Amino acid sequence: MIETREAISEKAVLIGIITQHQNEKKSEEYLDELEFLTKTAGGVPVKRFVQKMDKPNPKTFLGTGKIDDVRNYIVSHGIGTAIFDDELSPAQLRNIERLLDCKVLDRTNLILDIFANRAQTSSAKAQVELAQYQYLLPRLTKMWTHLDKQKGGIGMRGPGETEIETDRRIIRDKITLLKKKLTTIDKQMTVQRKNRGKMVRVALVGYTNVGKSTLMNVVSKSDVFAENKLFATLDTTVRKVVIKNIPFLMTDTVGFIRKLPTQLVESFKSTLDEVREADLLLHVVDISHPNFEDHIASVNKILDEINSAEKPTIMVFNKIDAYSHETIEEDDLVTEKTKAHYTLEDWKKTWMHDLSKENVFISALDKSNLDDFKDLVYDEVKQIHIQRFPYNNFLYSEYE
Numbered sequence: 001m002i003e004t005r006e007a008i009s010e011k012a013v014l015i016g017i018i019t020q021h022q023n024e025k026k027s028e029e030y031l032d033e034l035e036f037l038t039k040t041a042g043g044v045p046v047k048r049f050v051q052k053m054d055k056p057n058p059k060t061f062l063g064t065g066k067i068d069d070v071r072n073y074i075v076s077h078g079i080g081t082a083i084f085d086d087e088l089s090p091a092q093l094r095n096i097e098r099l100l101d102c103k104v105l106d107r108t109n110l111i112l113d114i115f116a117n118r119a120q121t122s123s124a125k126a127q128v129e130l131a132q133y134q135y136l137l138p139r140l141t142k143m144w145t146h147l148d149k150q151k152g153g154i155g156m157r158g159p160g161e162t163e164i165e166t167d168r169r170i171i172r173d174k175i176t177l178l179k180k181k182l183t184t185i186d187k188q189m190t191v192q193r194k195n196r197g198k199m200v201r202v203a204l205v206g207y208t209n210v211g212k213s214t215l216m217n218v219v220s221k222s223d224v225f226a227e228n229k230l231f232a233t234l235d236t237t238v239r240k241v242v243i244k245n246i247p248f249l250m251t252d253t254v255g256f257i258r259k260l261p262t263q264l265v266e267s268f269k270s271t272l273d274e275v276r277e278a279d280l281l282l283h284v285v286d287i288s289h290p291n292f293e294d295h296i297a298s299v300n301k302i303l304d305e306i307n308s309a310e311k312p313t314i315m316v317f318n319k320i321d322a323y324s325h326e327t328i329e330e331d332d333l334v335t336e337k338t339k340a341h342y343t344l345e346d347w348k349k350t351w352m353h354d355l356s357k358e359n360v361f362i363s364a365l366d367k368s369n370l371d372d373f374k375d376l377v378y379d380e381v382k383q384i385h386i387q388r389f390p391y392n393n394f395l396y397s398e399y400e
Contacts, residue, residue: 012043012081018052034085041154090139108261123185130178131263200248203278207295208255210286211318215364216252243378258298279384281313288322315359
């Protein structure tokens with residue numbers, strides 16, 4: 001079983017690259033997200049290192065000169081952890097750790113670590129543990145050198161802290177056992193879904209930290225854990241909701257993220273099944289985030305991968321209370337208007353106006369426009385309900 005510990009003021013440097021596939025702006029956005037991930041894991045980001053290169057060095061990810069810069073900074077400032085924004089190969093991980101002489105994590109390891117610390121139920125813990133073992137398997141030679149009980153902190157919440165004789169065969173056996181356990185859990189969850197009756201199923205989907213759980217709490221009048229951190233919710237939560245005269249089931253699912261580790265997509269199959277089997281998706285977007293369009297694209301990519309992109313969907317643009325934009329003075333004839341200057345009304349006139357999917361702008365936190373949201377959900381759920389159970393049409397007459 002995975003042990004969890006809090007990382008206490010663990011100082012870290014963040015490392016990214018600029019390539020032909022990832023320009024300077026995109027690199028900065030990813031590092032902003034990596035910083036948020038690091039803070040969520042309990043670390044303290046103190047400096048960023050970025051190098052422009054055609055492609056990562058296959059041996060050390062960064063070039064020799066940049067690695068030297070990172071090492072000198074780590075030594076002179078007493079830094080214990082270096083976190084890379086991309087997944088490192090086992091060889092890169094070993095070489096970099098030898099050169100930097102500190103703990104080295106990549107984005108995948110960091111996300112897995114956060115999941116390990118957030119997992120609460122047996123299902124979530126098993127899913128995270130499986131993902132961690134799949135990540136660790138090709139890295140065992142390197143990992144055993146520091147996975148001891150004396151070292152803790154971010155990235156060290158993983159399995160394997162028993163004895164050094166644990167080898168690949170044992171890890172493979174554990175992976176097999178976990179897969180069997182998750183297969184049993186999946187069957188149980190499938191039965192639970194079938195036993196929920198004939199109610200319409202609505203699933204909340206979206207990028208991590210966009211306010212899905214807060215919206216769930218407001219609409220279902222429940223108390224789902226929610227906070228301003230990445231991956232606050234790992235476990236799937238299902239609540240019965242009634243809007244006007246229609247009862248339906250609402251599911252809160254784990255948030256997505258750019259560069260989501262493939263190990264997590266595989267291990268969190270049961271969570272994704274809630275999305276696959278939903279009748280209606282509520283795609284929640286943090287409209288106040290400067291990169292919300294990228295977040296939408298990332299979520300749509302994952303929905304497409306699990307064959308759910310064509311489901312009936314309502315786009316819910318949340319956090320309008322936190323939205324802000326740059327202003328241009330009336331007499332300013334030089335400044336070109338960009339997306340940074342868009343008001344919410346401006347956004348509504350862009351591609352959002354041409355959306356084939358319904359959309360609504362709300363604030364789940366201060367409950368702005370929630371009546372519009374409920375009316376829209378009611379109309380969509382009603383249509384699905386009528387198509388599925390036409391004999392119940394008389395239920396809606398008093399609301400027409």
